[in-house]
Amino acid sequence: MTRKLDVGCAQLGPISRSDSRAEVVARLIALLEEGKERGCQLVVFPELALTTFFPRWWLDDQDEIDGFYERQMPSPETQPLFDRARELEVGFCIGYAELDESGPETRRFNTSILVGPDGRIIGKYRKVHLPGHSDQREDWDFQHLEKHYFDASDTGFPVWRAFGGILGMAICNDRRWPETYRVMGLQGVELVMIGYNTPIADPEVPHHDHLQSFHNHIVMQAGAYQNGTFVIAAAKCGQEEGSTMLGQSVIVAPTGEIVAQATSMGDELITARIDLDICADIKNYMFNFEMHRQPQHYGLIVERRGAVPPPLVDQGQG
Numbered sequence: 001m002t003r004k005l006d007v008g009c010a011q012l013g014p015i016s017r018s019d020s021r022a023e024v025v026a027r028l029i030a031l032l033e034e035g036k037e038r039g040c041q042l043v044v045f046p047e048l049a050l051t052t053f054f055p056r057w058w059l060d061d062q063d064e065i066d067g068f069y070e071r072q073m074p075s076p077e078t079q080p081l082f083d084r085a086r087e088l089e090v091g092f093c094i095g096y097a098e099l100d101e102s103g104p105e106t107r108r109f110n111t112s113i114l115v116g117p118d119g120r121i122i123g124k125y126r127k128v129h130l131p132g133h134s135d136q137r138e139d140w141d142f143q144h145l146e147k148h149y150f151d152a153s154d155t156g157f158p159v160w161r162a163f164g165g166i167l168g169m170a171i172c173n174d175r176r177w178p179e180t181y182r183v184m185g186l187q188g189v190e191l192v193m194i195g196y197n198t199p200i201a202d203p204e205v206p207h208h209d210h211l212q213s214f215h216n217h218i219v220m221q222a223g224a225y226q227n228g229t230f231v232i233a234a235a236k237c238g239q240e241e242g243s244t245m246l247g248q249s250v251i252v253a254p255t256g257e258i259v260a261q262a263t264s265m266g267d268e269l270i271t272a273r274i275d276l277d278i279c280a281d282i283k284n285y286m287f288n289f290e291m292h293r294q295p296q297h298y299g300l301i302v303e304r305r306g307a308v309p310p311p312l313v314d315q316g317q318g
C-alpha cells in the first residue's frame, strides 16, 4: 500500500476585527475547494483561523472577548466548512479559540482539531507553549496576551493514526521548542501540522525583527529532521489591523528540506505530494531513537524548567 499523501497548506491573509465568521468560513471553503482541484486529501489552516489575532489587544468588553471563541465545534457558523469537507472528501486541520463550559469552571484554550474526509473530528490538541505575557502593557502598540486569554493545555502532544500515517498537531510558539517534536517523535509521528500567527515586530527584542523568517524556518526544519517527520506550517499573515504578520508558510520534508513555500502575504494554497515512507530514512538511521538515544542522561529536561547555571567557584591559577 502506498503511503503517498497529497497535502495542502492553506495560508490566510489578514482577518479584520469586524469580519464575520461567515466571511472567514467562505475563504476557508474556497481554499478547501482549491485543495480538492489540486488533488489534496488534507489541508492545514492556521492558528486562530476564524478570527483576527485578538491577543494583540487588552480588551475590556467581555461580550467582545467571548465573541472570538467557539463554544462548540462545529457550530452553526462553521458547519458549512465541515459539510464541504465531507462533500469533497478532503480532511483538514484548523486552529481556533475554544471556550469549554463542560466542567465546573469555564476554560479557554488555543486549540486545533484534525477533521477526517468524512467531516468528523479525529483529534483535538490544546496549545502547550503560550507565549507573551498576562499583564497589560499599555505603551506597546501591540501586546501578546496569550497568557491572559488562554488556559494551560491539558492535552500534551498526542498523535493519531489517520490518513495512512501517524499525525500530530502543534500551534505557533510550540514550533520553536524541540520538546514539541521529540514528544511526538517518540510516538512515531510522521506529519506534524502547525498553524501560526507571528507578528514581525517584537517590542521585547526589536533588533531580532529581521530574523523572524529565519527563526520560523530553522526551528521547523530542525524539528522535522531530528525526528524524521514531515511538517506542514500555515501562517496567518499580512497587515492585520496594523500589525504585520509573518507569512512564508512551508511544507518541510523529514530531511529538513523545504519542499513548498508560500510567496504571497495573502490567502494562498501550497501543495506537495509527500511520501510518508521516507520518514523511515531518518527514523531508522541517523535518528534511530531505540539504537542511539541515551535517556539516562536527559533527566534534567523533565526535572528542571528554567536554566540553573553552576555556582561561581574560584578556579585558581592552575
Ligand code: CDT
Binding pocket: 047, 131, 132, 144, 171, 172, 173, 174, 176, 196, 197, 198, 199, 202
Ligand atoms: N501565536 C504565537 O504563538 N506567536 C508567537 C509570537 C511570540 S512573541 C511574544 C510565535 O512564537 O510566533
